[in-house]
Amino acid sequence: MAAPNPRWSLRRARLLVGSKLALVGGLVVFVGLTWVVERMLALDGPVDLSPPLALVIAAVPASLWLAFFYLQDRYEPEPMHYVFGVFLLGALVAAPMADFAMYQLAPPQPLVQHGLDPFAPDRVVHAIVVVGLAQELCKYVAVRYTIYTSSEFDEPMDGVVYMMSVGTGFAVWVNYRHLQDLGGQVYLSTGAAEAVISTLAHASFAGFLGYVLGRAKFTRRGPVSRGVLLFAGLVGAALINGLFTVVEAWVRTRGLANHPWKGVGLAAALAIAVFLVLMVFVRRLLAQSPFRRDER
Numbered sequence: 001m002a003a004p005n006p007r008w009s010l011r012r013a014r015l016l017v018g019s020k021l022a023l024v025g026g027l028v029v030f031v032g033l034t035w036v037v038e039r040m041l042a043l044d045g046p047v048d049l050s051p052p053l054a055l056v057i058a059a060v061p062a063s064l065w066l067a068f069f070y071l072q073d074r075y076e077p078e079p080m081h082y083v084f085g086v087f088l089l090g091a092l093v094a095a096p097m098a099d100f101a102m103y104q105l106a107p108p109q110p111l112v113q114h115g116l117d118p119f120a121p122d123r124v125v126h127a128i129v130v131v132g133l134a135q136e137l138c139k140y141v142a143v144r145y146t147i148y149t150s151s152e153f154d155e156p157m158d159g160v161v162y163m164m165s166v167g168t169g170f171a172v173w174v175n176y177r178h179l180q181d182l183g184g185q186v187y188l189s190t191g192a193a194e195a196v197i198s199t200l201a202h203a204s205f206a207g208f209l210g211y212v213l214g215r216a217k218f219t220r221r222g223p224v225s226r227g228v229l230l231f232a233g234l235v236g237a238a239l240i241n242g243l244f245t246v247v248e249a250w251v252r253t254r255g256l257a258n259h260p261w262k263g264v265g266l267a268a269a270l271a272i273a274v275f276l277v278l279m280v281f282v283r284r285l286l287a288q289s290p291f292r293r294d295e296r
Contacts, residue, residue, distance in 0.1 A: 019067075019071055020068055020071055023064050023065075023067050023068040023071075024068065026064045027061055027064050027065070027196050030060055030061060030064070030192060030196070031189060031192045031193045031196060034057075034188045034189040034191075034192040035188075035189040037188060038187075038188050038189055043188060045187075046182075046185045046186050046187050047186055047187075047188055048183060048186070049179050049180070049186050049188075049191070051180065054176055054179040054180055055176055057175070057179060057191055057192050057195050058171075058172045058173075058175035058176040058179065058195055059172055060195075061192070061195050061196040061199050062087075062168050062169065062171055062172045062175075062195075062199050065168050065196075065199050065200060065203060066083070066084075066087055066165060066168045066169075069161065069164040069165065069168065069203060069207075070083055070161070070165075072157075072160070072161065072164075072282055072286075073157055073158070073160075073161045073286075074286070075157075075286060075289045076154075076155065076157075076289065078152060078158060078161055078162070079152060082147055082150070082152055082162075083161065083162070083165050084165075085147075086142065086143060086146070086147055086162050086165040086166050086169070087165045087166065087168055087169035088169055089142040089143075089146065089166055089169065090139065090142060090165065090166035090167060090168065090169025090170040090171075090172075090173075091169035091170065091172045091173050092169075092173075093142060094138040094139050094141070094142040094166055094169070094170050095135075095138070095169070095170045095172075095173030095174060096173065097138045097141075098134045098135045098137075098138040098139075098170075099173075099177075101134040101137075101138065102130055102131060102134045102135075105130050105134065119246060119250060123246070124242070124246055127242040127243070127245045127246045127249075128238055128239055128241075128242030128243070129238075129242070131241070131242060131245055132237070132238035132239065132240075132241035132242030132245065133234070133235075133238040133242075135170070135202075135205075135238075135241055136205060136206065136209055136234055136237040136238045136241055137234060137238075138170075139163065139166050139167055139170055139205075139206045139209070140163075140209055140213070140234060142166045143159075143162045143163055143166055143210070143213065144213070147162050148162075148213070148217070153217070155214070155218070155285075155289055155290055156211075156214030156215055156217070156218050156285050156288070157214060157282070157285040157286060157289055158214060159210040159211060159212070159213035159214025159215070159217065160207050160210040160211050160214060160278075160281070160282055160285065161210070162210060163206040163207055163209055163210025163213060164203040164204075164206055164207040164210060165203075166206055167202045167203035167204070167205060167206030167207065168199055168202070168203045170202050170206070171195075171198055171199035171201075171202040171203065172199075174198060174202065175194070175195040175198050175199065178194075178198075179191055179195075193268075194267065197267045197268045197271050198267075198271075200271045200272070200275055201244055201267070201270070201271040201274065202241075204271060204274040204275045204278050205237050205240055205241045205244075205274065206237065207275075207278045207282075208233070208236060208237050208240065208274070208277075208278055208281075209233045209234060209236075209237040211233070211278070211281045211282075211285070212229055212230060212232070212233025212234075212236075213230065213233065214285065215229065216229045216230050216233075240274060244267075244270055244271070244274070247267075247270060248267050248270075
């Protein structure tokens with residue numbers, strides 16, 4: 001195999017960084033545009049979103065995040081049609097399946113209710129064991145019994161890529177349902193910002209499990225050790241998911257209706273923290289990739 005061209009490698013690295021920055025900028029512009037629309041139309045209060053508009057607000061940030069996550073696998077990118085297919089599985093199969101499972105496991109318990117403490121033990125357990133576990137298990141199933149068995153799943157990093165893709169699709173359903181359930185109580189710009197943050201959060205939770213999934217597939221340990229590793233990853237993802245849900249609900253009960261951006265800010269900080277930890281794992285996987293070439 002011929003040695004890689006250093007200039008080409010440097011140019012490619014710069015292009016990847018530039019593309020990622022452009023996609024993040026696109027997310028900021030998206031939220032900014034909704035704020036401009038609010039100002040132009042004098043929308044000083046919450047509005048009632050039509051289903052098509054709610055779908056746009058849910059899908060636009062998901063599309064940009066999906067492209068951003070896809071660029072993380074820079075040494076041996078996965079086929080785009082596989083990534084998009086897994087994305088659709090998240091939106092059309094995993095998320096509805098999770099909703100069904102949650103309703104079957106326990107009656108719905110809205111965490112955001114005036115006078116109720118989201119940190120009450122029963123509500124924390126519900127958020128982790130019912131909501132978190134159901135959501136992360138359905139994301140896992142969507143990847144484990146489809147692309148996981150494909151020859152394209154050929155390195156540990158692929159676990160992160162495909163799980164983040166299914167998590168991004170999952171968030172489209174979650175955000176759409178959330179916007180519709182709020183009825184006429186949606187602030188346009190904060191609704192858009194929440195969709196951006198929620199998508200990052202769901203993708204990051206799934207990415208954590210994807211890291212474990214990729215490790216488990218290529219480890220030399222026996223089936224029992226793999227099973228323990230996967231179980232630990234699932235429990236960890238469910239725990240992070242549930243705690244995020246509880247903290248987000250707590251912020252909303254502390255006056256989000258009057259100060260919506262406070263809740264958005266804290267949710268963003270939590271989602272970004274999980275994402276940054278995940279990126280540390282991603283760097284390790286990329287450094288160990290069998291497809292890595294010297295880019296110096």
